[in-house]
Amino acid sequence: MGQAASPELCRWIIEQIRAGVSGDKILAAMVQSGWDEKVARTAFAQIFQSHQKDEARRAGKAFTDSLPEPDLAGQPSVIRALDRDVKVLMTLAHPRVVLFGDLLSHEECDALIAQSRDRLSRSETVAVKVDGSEVNTARTSDGMFFERGESELCARIEARLAALLHWPVENGEGLQVLRYQPGAEYLPHYDYFDPYHASTPSILQRGGQRVGTVVMYLNTPRRGGGTIFPDSRLEIAPVKGNAVFFSYGQPDPSTLSLHAGAPVLEGEKWVATKWLRQGLFE
Numbered sequence: 001m002g003q004a005a006s007p008e009l010c011r012w013i014i015e016q017i018r019a020g021v022s023g024d025k026i027l028a029a030m031v032q033s034g035w036d037e038k039v040a041r042t043a044f045a046q047i048f049q050s051h052q053k054d055e056a057r058r059a060g061k062a063f064t065d066s067l068p069e070p071d072l073a074g075q076p077s078v079i080r081a082l083d084r085d086v087k088v089l090m091t092l093a094h095p096r097v098v099l100f101g102d103l104l105s106h107e108e109c110d111a112l113i114a115q116s117r118d119r120l121s122r123s124e125t126v127a128v129k130v131d132g133s134e135v136n137t138a139r140t141s142d143g144m145f146f147e148r149g150e151s152e153l154c155a156r157i158e159a160r161l162a163a164l165l166h167w168p169v170e171n172g173e174g175l176q177v178l179r180y181q182p183g184a185e186y187l188p189h190y191d192y193f194d195p196y197h198a199s200t201p202s203i204l205q206r207g208g209q210r211v212g213t214v215v216m217y218l219n220t221p222r223r224g225g226g227t228i229f230p231d232s233r234l235e236i237a238p239v240k241g242n243a244v245f246f247s248y249g250q251p252d253p254s255t256l257s258l259h260a261g262a263p264v265l266e267g268e269k270w271v272a273t274k275w276l277r278q279g280l281f282e
């Protein structure tokens with residue numbers, strides 16, 4: 001990384017965060033004092049993350065240091081995930097990406113679509129405005145959230161994911177279902193909450209950061225609709241029942257976790273997304 005933050009600098013950054021100084025201002029001060037901006041961002045993200053973990057621990061919240069991750073020791077082609085054999089189709093170290101096959105049965109995919117169809121509305125982002133969320137032009141899909149454990153089906157899938165990724169069910173958000181119609185897409189974005197955004201500290205009060213994502217494909221669009229990781233030029237084909245998992249240890253671009261849902265060219269695309277948090281999401 002070139003430049004490591006000295007203990008004094010770490011202390012200074014933490015003081016600034018505690019005093020409520022915005023990430024942008026802290027970053028500007030670092031750049032002013034000679035830091036390369038990209039390096040400063042990564043250092044800030046790391047310090048922000050570990051400070052926020054310390055604070056959570058102090059408040060009695062159990063945040064883990066690890067990341068969600070399947071057990072790939074011995075390079076298995078199939079992993080038993082509680083009630084189902086899940087195929088390992090591809091792995092990438094950086095960004096951390098694992099592609100699973102047959103994570104969901106076709107019946108489960110169809111049932112998730114059936115249970116969410118009547119509850120879809122134009123997708124929104126999380127609390128972009130102070131008064132709540134606003135419609136996001138970066139995402140032209142329709143979406144809805146299930147409560148965690150809302151149905152037997154949700155609970156079954158959540159338990160399976162928890163076993164597969166060694167991550168407590170309680171640290172997951174409820175499943176989100178998105179439907180993309182022809183032409184719809186999800187522009188490149190990160191799933192973690194932006195450490196420079198003013199609303200982030202309050203969002204993190206509930207469960208901490210997102211550290212991993214599972215995008216489950218509920219159907220196979222005829223053309224288009226791949227999940228793209230631009231930094232590594234990786235494109236995952238959306239195939240019914242398959243799922244792409246990726247994780248990001250810091251809220252920072254150096255994780256290479258930038259990703260997008262490419263435009264659907266023909267047919268519809270349905271996905272269910274599971275976001276994994278550092279701590280209890282209640």
Ligand SMILES: O=C(O)CCC(=O)C(=O)O
Nearest residue numbers: 215226227260261271273
């Ligand atoms: O639709 C996709 O392929 C990606 C979905 C996504 O990025 C998300 O739900 O956060």
Ligand SMILES: [Fe+2]
Nearest residue numbers: 189190191259
């Ligand atoms: Fe995403």
